[in-house]
Amino acid sequence: MAFYFPSVKIPDNVAKQDWFNWKWQLRHSLKTKEDYEKYFTLSTEEKKGFYTKKNSFAIQTTPYYAQVAKAKTSLRKIITPDLREGHIGKQALKDPLGEENHSPLKHVIHRYPDRVVFLVTDLCPIYCRYCTRKRFTATNKHIIQTQEYKKALEYIKQNVGIREVILSGGDPLTLGDFLLEKILKDLRTIPHVEIIRIGSRMPAVCPMRFSDSLTNMIKKYQPVFIMSHFNHPDEITLEAAKALTTLADQGIPVYNQMVLINFVNNHPAIVQALSRRLLFLRARPYYMFQCDPSLGTDHLRTSIKNSQWIQKSLWGVLSGLAVPRLAVDLPGGGGKVELVPDSRVAINKQSQTFKGWDGMTATYIDPAESDIQIPSEIKSYLKEWQLLVRQTYGDNS
Numbered sequence: 001m002a003f004y005f006p007s008v009k010i011p012d013n014v015a016k017q018d019w020f021n022w023k024w025q026l027r028h029s030l031k032t033k034e035d036y037e038k039y040f041t042l043s044t045e046e047k048k049g050f051y052t053k054k055n056s057f058a059i060q061t062t063p064y065y066a067q068v069a070k071a072k073t074s075l076r077k078i079i080t081p082d083l084r085e086g087h088i089g090k091q092a093l094k095d096p097l098g099e100e101n102h103s104p105l106k107h108v109i110h111r112y113p114d115r116v117v118f119l120v121t122d123l124c125p126i127y128c129r130y131c132t133r134k135r136f137t138a139t140n141k142h143i144i145q146t147q148e149y150k151k152a153l154e155y156i157k158q159n160v161g162i163r164e165v166i167l168s169g170g171d172p173l174t175l176g177d178f179l180l181e182k183i184l185k186d187l188r189t190i191p192h193v194e195i196i197r198i199g200s201r202m203p204a205v206c207p208m209r210f211s212d213s214l215t216n217m218i219k220k221y222q223p224v225f226i227m228s229h230f231n232h233p234d235e236i237t238l239e240a241a242k243a244l245t246t247l248a249d250q251g252i253p254v255y256n257q258m259v260l261i262n263f264v265n266n267h268p269a270i271v272q273a274l275s276r277r278l279l280f281l282r283a284r285p286y287y288m289f290q291c292d293p294s295l296g297t298d299h300l301r302t303s304i305k306n307s308q309w310i311q312k313s314l315w316g317v318l319s320g321l322a323v324p325r326l327a328v329d330l331p332g333g334g335g336k337v338e339l340v341p342d343s344r345v346a347i348n349k350q351s352q353t354f355k356g357w358d359g360m361t362a363t364y365i366d367p368a369e370s371d372i373q374i375p376s377e378i379k380s381y382l383k384e385w386q387l388l389v390r391q392t393y394g395d396n397s
Helices: 022-027 033-037 043-049 063-069 073-079 146-157 175-186 211-221 238-249 268-280 304-314 376-393
Strands: 108-112 115-119 164-168 193-197 224-226 254-258 283-290 325-330 335-339 344-347 349-355 362-364
Touching: 063 073, 108 146, 108 211, 146 175, 175 211, 175 224, 211 224, 238 254, 238 283, 254 268, 254 304, 268 283, 268 304, 283 304, 304 325, 304 335
Parallel strands: 115 164, 164 193, 193 224, 224 254, 254 283, 283 325
Antiparallel strands: 108 115, 325 335, 344 349, 349 362
């Protein structure tokens, strides 16, 4: 089937050339109750959210996304402050992923041995109310200072086990093309950096960012992966669809990471709709994350039981390409833990019995351990593997 992607209506008082200028979108971001009232008819409860003092978090959204969310109750919850943000929750953490414990220097998070997160800006096009990095974003450090930048680059150069750099923040695509290219070019001078990722909400909230000049520039530094953040099928407008198509046409892979949010997208009908549309546009549904327990997010978090029901409902109904992996980022910095439906119903000495998605039961019988052989070509790749293990675990591995 061909999906329909609606175009977003340009407000009457905005010129077309301004509306499709991403810098205009950021300059005219909605930041106050008065700004929001130009786009939304706010309820009494919504108005109260703008005056939350405790655990207050910056308010901002692009005019484009305000138009997308205008008639969508679910999407409004992502961008509209809520009085409940000031409540102390069951597990309200300032640094829910323990990133500061894995930060060897400013702007670098080194949780996994082979990759680092490089925080190149604190600015986002919108401030999602469930943000996991509230302690860092919107703190007026839009561009990394020169010395801090040099130290971060030097750290990556000195740690030869780092094979992947994830540009994050904030949103790296709020930087202009010149600064973004400088970062990509500098990283590409480091021989052991194989992969660069750019984590960005821009495809969903400011798709006019994806001009031919931007995508042509990114293409020069491949392999670069765009890690998009769509949470709901209503976010995939005609403009967003064009942004994803532009990236795909340039050979820039897009992987989507969504967050499961209470009363927004926590149902298999919504997840499947988002996943199928993304896949149709050649963007891979990658992860669906349990909402992190950051300050003021209790009302936005759904249960693991709810999330696992969603995941199990998708199995067998959707192509494996369209089913995102369900994961919990462990509070305190333990990293990602993936959750999968429990399909094993029995285990014996040399066999295991499973129940499939449709209820069919079958037994898989293992070959004898004595028949298991190491591949003959192992020598060609053994040195590479041993180096990888040493870089990950050290010389005592």
